[in-house]
Amino acid sequence: MAAPAKPLALTLGEPAGIGPDITIAAWLRRRELGLPAFYLLGDEALIAQRAKELAKTLGAEIRIATVSPGDAETAFADALPVVATGERATAAPGKPDASSAPAALASIRQAVSDVRAGRASAVVTNPIAKSVLYRAGFRHPGHTEFLAELASLDGxxxxxxxxxxxxxxxxxxxTIHVSLREALTQLTSELIVSTVRIVATELTSRFGIARPRIAISGLNPHAGEDGSLGHEEQTVIAPALKVLRNDGIDARGPLPADTMFHEAARNTYDCAVCMYHDQALIPIKTVAFDDAVNVTLGLPFIRTSPDHGTAFDIAGTGKANPASLIAALKLASRMAAANS
Structure with missing residues (x-):
């Protein structure tokens, strides 16, 4: 895998969560795993303190270097590069405080700014605590929607x-972070078409799949059983599939969701597009809980993230598994190389 020209910009995430822990754990394995160079955006004092606490548990020397993005790749071999955001974070492990939301959001904003300015090749985000952000006035459903706002151009x-x-x-x-009732309201042929077009385009441009095979689930049990268990397959999903096939996209369905995810079925497609959140996330978290990666498509930059939360209960203990972050860093590097 060719390395991207610039390091990856890694956000702090929720300061009281396991973001700092898994970042440090991943950096300690940089040579063993051949990880791409990255730098962490955050409060250098908080990172240094967490590194000091974890050094005893992990039994390793953890060096921190405060750098600029341009110096991160050189520093990466010998120290975890930290690029200061100027936003202080004072939260103790497992105990978010009033500094948590401003520190987390400043890190995300700076990461996006760096990648759009060419200082970084991709954004990798550590987990945030949405409840903490909501209490501070955050008005987005999650990371994905906030990144879309930061990516907007000319409105x-x-x-x-x-x-x-x-x-x-x-x-x-x-449909993503909405109730099941709201998902049914949001689901339209137009939304399915626009979503699958983005998926097909980026599977080709950023994953190197010349002709992606995309499986489209039904909404109802047994994909509606010819209308006897629901009509959305006929009135919403089938019209979308017709448009997509006319576009030349290899889109298959609507398929019963309960038979799409066994091993033999998975071998017949490159991506499964599902109608609502749990229909998609339950199967992948069942088969790939530790190493699944959250990727945001449709943005003018690459963004990946570990597929787990802040795990306040184990923050600062050294017990957090960095596997998903490691996978996110590797995938971001692969996508950046394919896109260069």
Whole structure:
């Protein structure tokens, strides 16, 4: 895998969560795993303190270097590069405080700014605590929608598409962080078409798949059983499939969701597009819980993230598994190389 020309910009995430822990754990394995160079955006004092606490548990020397993005790649071999955002973070492990939301958001904003300015090749985000952000006035459903706002140009808001990727399965939910009742309201032929077009385009441009095979789920049990268990397959999904096939996209379906995800079925497609959040995320978290990666498609830059939360209960203990972050860093590097 060719290395991208610039390092990856890694966000702090929720300061009281396991973001700092898994970042440090991943950096300690940089040589063993041949990880791409990255730098962490955040409060250098908080990172240094967490590194000091974890050094005893992990039994390793952890060096921190405060750098600029331009010096991060050189520093990476000998120290974890930290690029200061100027936003202080004071939260103790497992205990978010008033500094948590401003520190997390400043890190995301700076990461996007760096990649759009060419200082970084991709954005990799550590987990945020949405409840903490909501209490501070955050008005987006999640990371994905906030990144779309930061990516907007001249008032044009891109359509962000959430993909969960692993070597064994890639899934995309058409509707994302909304209730099931609201998902049924949002689901339209137009939304399915625009989502699948983005998926097909980026599977080719950023994943190197010349002709992606995309499996489209039904909404109802047994894909509606010819209308006897629901009509959305006939009135919403089938018209979308017709448009997509006319576009030349290899889109198959609507398929019963309960038979799409066994091993033999997974071998017949490159990505499964599902109608709502849990329909897509339950199968991938079942088959690839530790190494699935959250990828945001539809943005003018690459963004990946670990597919797990802040794990306040184990923050600062050294018990957090960095596997998903490691997978996110590797995938971001691969996508950046394919896009260069």
């Amino acid at each position: 044009h808001l891109p359509q962000p598409v959430m993909m969960l990727w692993s070597p064994r399965l890639a899934v995309v939910p058409v």
